[in-house]
Amino acid sequence: MASPLYNASGVMCRTREELDAVAGSAAGALITKSCTLLPREGNPEPRYRATPLGSINSMGLPNEGYQYYFDYARQFDYRKPLFVSISGMSLDDNLQMLTALRALNLPCLPEVNLSCPNLPGKPQLAYDFAATAEALEQISQVYPHPFGVKLPPYFDPVHFAQMAALLNRFDGLRFVTCINSVGNGLLVDLESESTLIRPKGGLGGLGGDYVLPTALANVREFSRLMPEKHVIGCGGIKSGAEAFMHLLCGATAVQIGTCLHEEGVAAFARIESELIELMQRKGYQCLADFRGKLKTLDC
Ligand code: SIN
Numbered sequence: 001m002a003s004p005l006y007n008a009s010g011v012m013c014r015t016r017e018e019l020d021a022v023a024g025s026a027a028g029a030l031i032t033k034s035c036t037l038l039p040r041e042g043n044p045e046p047r048y049r050a051t052p053l054g055s056i057n058s059m060g061l062p063n064e065g066y067q068y069y070f071d072y073a074r075q076f077d078y079r080k081p082l083f084v085s086i087s088g089m090s091l092d093d094n095l096q097m098l099t100a101l102r103a104l105n106l107p108c109l110p111e112v113n114l115s116c117p118n119l120p121g122k123p124q125l126a127y128d129f130a131a132t133a134e135a136l137e138q139i140s141q142v143y144p145h146p147f148g149v150k151l152p153p154y155f156d157p158v159h160f161a162q163m164a165a166l167l168n169r170f171d172g173l174r175f176v177t178c179i180n181s182v183g184n185g186l187l188v189d190l191e192s193e194s195t196l197i198r199p200k201g202g203l204g205g206l207g208g209d210y211v212l213p214t215a216l217a218n219v220r221e222f223s224r225l226m227p228e229k230h231v232i233g234c235g236g237i238k239s240g241a242e243a244f245m246h247l248l249c250g251a252t253a254v255q256i257g258t259c260l261h262e263e264g265v266a267a268f269a270r271i272e273s274e275l276i277e278l279m280q281r282k283g284y285q286c287l288a289d290f291r292g293k294l295k296t297l298d299c
Contacts, residue, residue: 001028001253002019003131003272004287005243008234008257009034009085009111009150012265018074025265025270028253029080032069034087034113034150037096039065042198043118048261049187051196054208054236056187058199061087064099073101073108085150087113089122091135091156098143111175112139115152117183117205118206124152124183129162136170148175148232153182153214158220164225177255178218181205197270208258212236216249223250223292238267240274280282 006029012018014033022030049056063069069084077080084101088094094112101110114135118299126149130263139147149167154160167173185206187196195202213234223231233246234255244276246254260267284290 003028003255003268004251005263005271005275006083006253006255007114007260008032008255009083009258010057010059011257011265013085019072019208021096021265022268023076023080026032026269027080027265029083030197031083031255032072033063034061034085034116035063035069036087036089037066037068037093039068043120046197047199047204049196050258050262051187054206054210055261056196056204056206057181059299060118060120060199060256061116070101070104070130072102072224073106076108078107082108083111083148084108085111085113087116089119091138094135095138095142098139099148102143102145103253109145109175110147110148111150111177113150113180113181115150115180115183117152117181118199121296124180126140126151126163129166131288132163133166133169136166136173140166144172145295146174147172148177148230149173150177150180151218151222151240152216153179154221155214160218160221160225163223167213167222167229168239173251175227175232176200176222176226177232179211179233179235180208181257182211182214185210187266192243207235208238212242212245219246219251220249220294237271240271240276240278243271243275244278244290247287247291248294250294254293 006027009031043060047058086097116125184203219233230252233251240257
């Protein structure tokens with residue numbers, strides 16, 4: 001990748017036009033909207049709101065159906081890497097989509113979303129460790145090529161260790177994206193005394209400044225516990241400073257969500273130039289000079 005920055009799945013990636021805009025921008029890669037077997041309208045509006053500190057969303061996987069994104073992958077020119085996000089409503093759906101992707105034999109990389117917090121009545125799969133292990137066993141059988149997973153945030157060192165041990169068992173699993181939004185937060189408008197979004201009584205996934213420390217902790221712990229795998233950082237990146245922090249915590253590349261939604265694709269060139277300026281100020285020539293080299297105060 002010419003740049004370590006690309007879009008978070010869900011932002012600028014639902015339609016061909018949006019994907020083309022990311023492909024034509026300074027982003028180093030692009031990823032499609034998490035797809036399901038059939039097209040989905042998603043949850044009722046309003047379902048996304050930005051605030052001075054970030055965003056809340058309960059989109060409910062609005063997408064054009066997997067065939068639309070696989071068609072896009074078929075005609076893409078691969079001037080930069082293309083990731084395809086998959087988020088079936090069941091394990092069987094994921095297996096069906098991955099089987100179809102395997103048959104196409106394209107150079108794109110699937111990111112299996114195990115962490116959508118916005119489907120009423122459906123808990124985030126990756127909080128169920130046994131179900132995650134079962135899913136990865138079956139995925140590895142139908143898809144014997146490199147793939148990744150998108151994880152929800154974890155909040156306890158025991159859970160980091162348990163999930164990392166589980167993920168380390170799967171050789172085909174080459175990357176994990178940390179983190180999806182912090183699920184089921186609630187933002188309240190003081191004047192109207194109302195929730196900001198309609199679905200799920202106002203509960204939704206948080207992004208932006210609200211989640212940066214949680215994202216950094218997940219990137220740091222998973223990259224430390226899974227040295228053979230790549231960690232893609234996602235959460236709270238709005239300038240070169242947060243991108244630098246994610247890389248310092250061990251991220252191979254980083255995804256931009258809320259900031260991209262608010263600023264558009266110009267965010268990629270701006271954040272990249274801020275990152276380069278920061279590296280130059282610190283005397284770093286390349287990302288490997290500082291990637292994963294976070295200092296802690298006990299050493
Ligand atoms: C959504 O469409 O609800 C967002 C997907 C996700 O957070 O995984």
